[in-house]
Amino acid sequence: MSGKAFVFGDNIDTDVMAPGYLMKLPPEELASHCLSAIDPDFARTVQPGDFVVGGQSFGIGSSREQAAVSLKLLGVKAVIARSFARIFWRNAINLGLICIRLDEARYIAPGDRLSLDLQVGTLFNHTQDRRYSFDPLPGHLTGMIADGGLIPHLKKRLAAKGDLA
Amino acid sequence: MARGMTLVEKIIARAADRKSVRAGEIVTVGIDLAFAHDSSGPRRWAPMLEELGVGLWDPDRVAIVSDHYVPAVDAESAAILKFTRDFAAAHGVKNFFDMVGICHLVLPEHGLIRPGAVIAGGDSHTPMAGAFGTYAAGYGATDMAAIVATGRTWVSVPETIRVEWRGAFADGVAAKDVMLFLCKELGLDNAFNAVEYAGPTVEAMGMAERMVLCNMAAELGCETGVVAPDGVTFDYLREIGAPVEDEAAALALASDADARYATRHTFDAGALEPQIAAPHSPDRTLPVSGHQGVKIDQAYIGACVGAKIEDLRMAARVLKGRRVAPGTRLLIAPASARTTQEASADGTLHTLTEAGAILLPSGCGACAGMGAGLLAEGETCISSTNRNFKGRMGAKSANVYLGSPYSVAAAAVAGHITDPRPMLEGTAP
Numbered sequence: 001m002s003g004k005a006f007v008f009g010d011n012i013d014t015d016v017m018a019p020g021y022l023m024k025l026p027p028e029e030l031a032s033h034c035l036s037a038i039d040p041d042f043a044r045t046v047q048p049g050d051f052v053v054g055g056q057s058f059g060i061g062s063s064r065e066q067a068a069v070s071l072k073l074l075g076v077k078a079v080i081a082r083s084f085a086r087i088f089w090r091n092a093i094n095l096g097l098i099c100i101r102l103d104e105a106r107y108i109a110p111g112d113r114l115s116l117d118l119q120v121g122t123l124f125n126h127t128q129d130r131r132y133s134f135d136p137l138p139g140h141l142t143g144m145i146a147d148g149g150l151i152p153h154l155k156k157r158l159a160a161k162g163d164l165a
Numbered sequence: 166m167a168r169g170m171t172l173v174e175k176i177i178a179r180a181a182d183r184k185s186v187r188a189g190e191i192v193t194v195g196i197d198l199a200f201a202h203d204s205s206g207p208r209r210w211a212p213m214l215e216e217l218g219v220g221l222w223d224p225d226r227v228a229i230v231s232d233h234y235v236p237a238v239d240a241e242s243a244a245i246l247k248f249t250r251d252f253a254a255a256h257g258v259k260n261f262f263d264m265v266g267i268c269h270l271v272l273p274e275h276g277l278i279r280p281g282a283v284i285a286g287g288d289s290h291t292p293m294a295g296a297f298g299t300y301a302a303g304y305g306a307t308d309m310a311a312i313v314a315t316g317r318t319w320v321s322v323p324e325t326i327r328v329e330w331r332g333a334f335a336d337g338v339a340a341k342d343v344m345l346f347l348c349k350e351l352g353l354d355n356a357f358n359a360v361e362y363a364g365p366t367v368e369a370m371g372m373a374e375r376m377v378l379c380n381m382a383a384e385l386g387c388e389t390g391v392v393a394p395d396g397v398t399f400d401y402l403r404e405i406g407a408p409v410e411d412e413a414a415a416l417a418l419a420s421d422a423d424a425r426y427a428t429r430h431t432f433d434a435g436a437l438e439p440q441i442a443a444p445h446s447p448d449r450t451l452p453v454s455g456h457q458g459v460k461i462d463q464a465y466i467g468a469c470v471g472a473k474i475e476d477l478r479m480a481a482r483v484l485k486g487r488r489v490a491p492g493t494r495l496l497i498a499p500a501s502a503r504t505t506q507e508a509s510a511d512g513t514l515h516t517l518t519e520a521g522a523i524l525l526p527s528g529c530g531a532c533a534g535m536g537a538g539l540l541a542e543g544e545t546c547i548s549s550t551n552r553n554f555k556g557r558m559g560a561k562s563a564n565v566y567l568g569s570p571y572s573v574a575a576a577a578v579a580g581h582i583t584d585p586r587p588m589l590e591g592t593a594p
């Protein structure tokens with residue numbers, strides 16, 4: 001199944017994904033303002049299974065996890081960017097939101113239809129009929145992703161071993 | 166013979182129970198201090214700890230600071246602060262600091278930042294603690310919940326960018342100018358790297374200036390920023406009543422001469438002019454002359470990076486005997502209660518308020534877009550804070566320029582951005 005690409009530029013910061021003055025709101029309400037400062041229609045038009053495409057340093061700035069939570073609540077399938085800010089990247093992976101580093105992200109145009117094969121490590125751009133490969137996630141994280149994120153992963157370990165060690 | 170290690174590699178190796186580590190390796194480290202604030206901490210941890218059915222791994226190694234929603238302005242923020250207070254009490258967190266300032270300054274003020282420690286903070290400016298020769302990195306809420314539950318996390322050992330400064334700053338040039346300059350010079354895309362500041366200029370800096378350098382490692386996108394511990398570090402800790410026991414061990418943390426760096430840079434402090442970053446990114450920096458004359462509605466002196474006692478004194482030097490320009494407002498939020506006390510004791514507060522400055526509570530306030538001092542549509546602000554992303558300090562169309570406390574105070578007096586150096590002539594540093 002393919003999703004639509006929403007394309008943003010370099011240095012998309014976590015303040016525009018989760019504005020500070022709204023951080024008191026429940027997560028769903030906060031998510032409805034995600035990226036509104038740069039694309040007022042994004043939160044309204046993005047559909048489950050769609051993709052967010054960024055340039056360099058996607059998720060720069062504040063550590064607020066609500067940035068990644070908002071994208072996840074809006075149903076974003078994956079974020080594809082040339083590079084990620086470290087805290088955002090860890091947050092997203094911990095929540096099971098896929099982040100893919102791809103230099104060719106710059107060739108993806110707004111509205112392109114994309115699909116993803118995580119096993120093989122390829123991104124397919126149906127609109128442009130192009131296929132890109134990306135590096136798989138570091139090995140120590142694949143188990144966590146398979147479990148659905150960090151907390152489910154720890155829970156599983158707790159159930160299996162009786163402690164978090 | 167094995168190659169030497171950087172300061173960051175040494176700290177991670179110790180915390181991972183290893184003789185040595187190399188950049189790029191993934192290791193598990195034990196956490197010496199975990200902290201978060203009212204926004205990122207208890208209210209986000211509690212549901213996850215409950216889900217896991219566990220408590221804090223070690224309440225004595227967890228610190229909580231209420232600084233983002235302080236003081237409460239509505240029922241929601243009051244509820245967040247109460248939740249934070251109740252959580253600290255229920256979990257036996259003794260290092261709970263309620264409304265006494267911003268976490269990154271309050272923790273060192275209380276002697277909790279120890280050279281050589283691994284520090285995990287639920288805030289992106291956690292690297293500020295690197296000024297004491299720690300490995301201090303920021304984490305989101307889920308990572309932090311796992312850390313306070315287990316006392317551990319995984320680390321991909323970062324490569325270190327070494328930045329050396331030589332020479333002395335001109336009067337009116339400060340550590341903040343260094344960082345705005347470096348944001349432009351090194352860019353913001355340095356994720357998974359550490360930055361180490363060194364050289365005679367850095368060695369001559371006090372802890373306040375070193376904290377500015379390490380704080381804004383976050384703006385460079387770096388995992389952490391560090392300065393090797395030395396006599397200045399030890400003096401600070403001794404003065405606040407929390408001396409370092411083993412100074413030799415702390416000194417030995419310094420990067421080995423044959424350590425490997427990602428890149429090395431050397432800059433001349435004497436050539437640095439006051440720097441101003443234009444909206445909406447800290448890398449849009451020019452020397453102050455490049456923004457000369459930009460009209461200012463609000464000047465803001467606040468935040469972990471820009472409202473320590475040293476920052477207020479910089480502003481006071483500019484403002485002494487002058488007035489804030491008509492049509493401009495100057496808001497000052499001292500970074501901690503201790504800062505306010507010191508500024509009160511030495512007359513700094515008097516100078517600032519005589520000049521027309523408006524005092525705000527100690528806390529993140531307008532810097533986080535949560536407290537008092539927000540901007541209206543179309544307004545322009547110059548701020549001593551560390552980031553100027555679109556909409557962060559209020560309305561989406563507001564423009565925020567970043568500068569040192571000198572530059573912010575000078576703009577408040579002139580009503581527009583201007584070089585602070587002429588206003589310092591004839592004043593004592």
Ligand code: SF4
Nearest residue numbers: 290468469529532533
């Ligand atoms: S003062 Fe600003 S930068 Fe510092 S911790 Fe608070 S919100 Fe973050």
